[in-house]
Amino acid sequence: MNKKIRNSYILFAGLIIITIVLFVQKSQVNNSPDTSDFEPSFKESNLHGNKIEHLDSTSLVYSNFKYGFAMDFPNNWSVDRGVSEHNIIRAGQIDSAISFSINVIEISDMESDIDIWTLWDNKAMGLEANYRSMLPKLVNSNIYNFSPRKVYVSNREAIEIRFNYFVREVDVEHEMQCLFYSIYKIPFTYTIGMHIPKIFYEYNPDRYDYMINNFVLMKPNK
Secondary structure, X not given: OOHHHHHHHHHHHHHHHHHHHHHOOOOOOOOOOOOOOEOOOOOOOOOOOOOOEEEOOOOOEEEEOOOOEEEEOOOOOEEEOOOOOOEEEEEEEXXXXXXXXXXXXXXXXXXXXXXXXXXXXXXXXXXXXXXXXXXXXXXXXXXXXXXXXXXXXOOEEEEEEEEEEEEEEXXXXXXXXXXXXXXXXXXXXXXXXXXXXXHHHHHOHHHHHOHHHHEEEOOOOO
């Protein structure tokens, strides 16, 4: 297989996997892509005592020097490390059912000439079609208002996907607004996802739409 095509498929697999871990925590996914080209996750790595991250407990500004990103969370949110393997940091308001999650996968032996916009536009790869068929299964609900577009995040090419779905717990039902962003910067793939009850989102959409601006890519430490 041509190396460039192979690398495209590896990147495709990475994007699919981090989308899966963004939405589900303890589910098993059949026929998942081969992960043999992925480096050990942040939670598995031997950190050798190096300072690789910092969270300011007052301002909730989080910096990760291994993966080269920072995020400024709202001061009244709670922060934890999430539960999935590649979930680096998670924050939100539990009582309001708002969550914001950053997932990272490191992919070895990738070329610099692969960009996420080209991957998205390649119909043969079927990235958009896979998202459309996969997301309802992951949220266990029909999705609607599925809307992808090309954007920039921290001056990098990114894909933004928005959609809505219903959450049902016992006898309570509410609509959710989901926004997530996929970014590739050698050798990392980043997925940033946010879930907000639609009633909160519609009251102040700008607050949530522009929260992605608080995510900043930096030069990672080697």
